[in-house]
Amino acid sequence: MSVLSPGRKVEKLDRLAELAAASADGRGVSLWREAARRLRRNPSAIAGAVILGIFVLIAAIGPFFVPYGPTETIGVANGEVRPAAGIIPGPSAEHWLGYDHLGRDEFSRMVVGARQTLLVGVVATLIGMTVGCLIGGIAGAAHGLGGRWGRRVDTVLMRIVDMMLALPSLLLAISIAALLGPSLATVMIAVGAIAVPIFARLLRGSMIAQANAEYVLAATALGVRKRRIALGHILPNSLAPVLVQMTLTLATAIIEAAALSFLGLGNPDPSTPEWGKMLSDAQRYLEISPGLAIYPAIAIIITAFGFTLLGEAMREALDPKLRA
């Protein structure tokens, strides 16, 4: 077509412009990296990250630097703490947060407890995420690509998940904890179980939405096999909400683990302090030393807050609608 001949010149110019605009290092900038860049510009993401950074640092190296052992009943030994007489000394220069009811250094116990809290939160979230994503991924892939039988598989899996969702989460955790008997693993499993239906529902919904995307149609038109489409195309596009949910679940997992310990269903090992158990122990001495309840409560709140801040910021950064 003679109309096209000016197009040649335009084409050359266009190519020059494209070459000029291309990134100099020649490396691909992935969407994840772009999301990370957007996170760095978000003040609440930075606040959340700082809080979590401090928390993780304390949990990781804090126990090596604590002034007293978390189980040393020094206050009772030197006679300063006499709970029966209503004497539990508060903060002082030697004991920054005072003694607890057994004469142990509260500050040391808080620091050592951070490790336990982080461990429970992370492991429980990983359990919940792994199991939930397995269920949700299978259901989502089956629904999106599996035809009539796939839909049946999806229906069965989702009814089970719905049953788990229908129970109040703490009740579910308590039943599981009661069933398995108190131990550290029990807490992790029980708290993880709460997150399973959430992750399952989330990944399934996300995958079903992606299954209708045009790139799936295009891949199908190229003859790409179903399994490859599910794993190589749909799944990577569906993971963003899961990642966000993971951060948010860490916050709730910490609170729920604390709640289980508070109810006496936590780790029965007295040698490892844990914020939830400290809170539960403190309630009997609220009148004498209210600080004992306030410190762990504030620590739990701040940690959960940090995870929530970061999670919300990640949700924004990964939102496909906000992608440039």
Next chain:
Amino acid sequence: MSLSTSDSATWVGATSAGARGANRGSRSGAPLLEVTDLSVTFTPREAPAVAAVDGVSFTVDEGEVVGLVGESGCGKSVTSLAIMGLLPRRGVQVGGRAVFAGQDLLTLGDAALRDIRGREIAMIFQDPLSSLNPVVPIGVQVAEVLVRHRKLDRAQARRESAELLERVGIPDPQRRLREYPHQLSGGMRQRALIAMAVACQPRLLIADEPTTALDVTIQAQTLDLLKDLVRSSGTALIMITHDLGVVAGMCDTVNVLYAGRVVETAERVPLFANPYHPYTVGLLGSIPRLDRARGDRLTPIPGSVRDQLPWPEGCAFAPRCDRRTDACIGRPPQLTRVVVPPRTHRCVNPVVPAPATLEEVS
């Protein structure tokens, strides 16, 4: 671009291909793709059924460029999706036959169809951005097809992908392979998709409005590229478009669709020279032309595609047609075959052919 030829050369190529198409009656063997009486009916659960495609028939010969032309909603895209077996199973009824190289694609099993897709028949979609997976690098997506159909290993696929990108005119392919779709321009993305479609040298390529989402200069480049690829490899092409300019530049044979039926089929030159069906006339009349006096108004077709009669009750185009007669209503117009110039049309009162010369066409 290594493939680019001068425009005049392309013109010659197109004309000779047109001549080849004209003599195809003498060629031996069945057509590459023969679509017979294809119908697609959408049956939503709580709404009346809609016949999107209602008895479409056309053929595509080896190496031929066939246009499917019509307004939005005339069933062009649905036709192509039905041929590829890409329509959802639920709530859709597909009828008729689509015989490709001796096999009816509409009755073929899922696995067999998957083997054909991408290797024998490939498709290019309208929107290059949404047709590419946003979180997977271009290289992985191109290599995927090669691994799937040509059983290449990773290293081979990677080398071949770079060559493919080079062939479709993407500069610095090694770098582009590592990039993500959002880092490429619209034209680049469509080129990458074209590379994926021609990766296995399919015998038939279906391009569903491949240039609609691109801006005008890129449109021309993309069409040139497609034309070159198809001509050099002998791939047949179904060009789905609403743009008669695209048809004029590329197609050997043109099928004009209206309301889910083919209303006129002819080779390009006779179609443009003397369209028989009033709808074709209307489409041609609504193209802006350089040789028309300035200030002249375009002559649009009155009404819209929604103002149509169901085919069983008469000619679907009758409500918008200025050549409507009483015979148009009551029963559907039948296909009429005209020998010279060769064509088929579906009109009771076709436009009387005026003697035309080639100058008027170009």
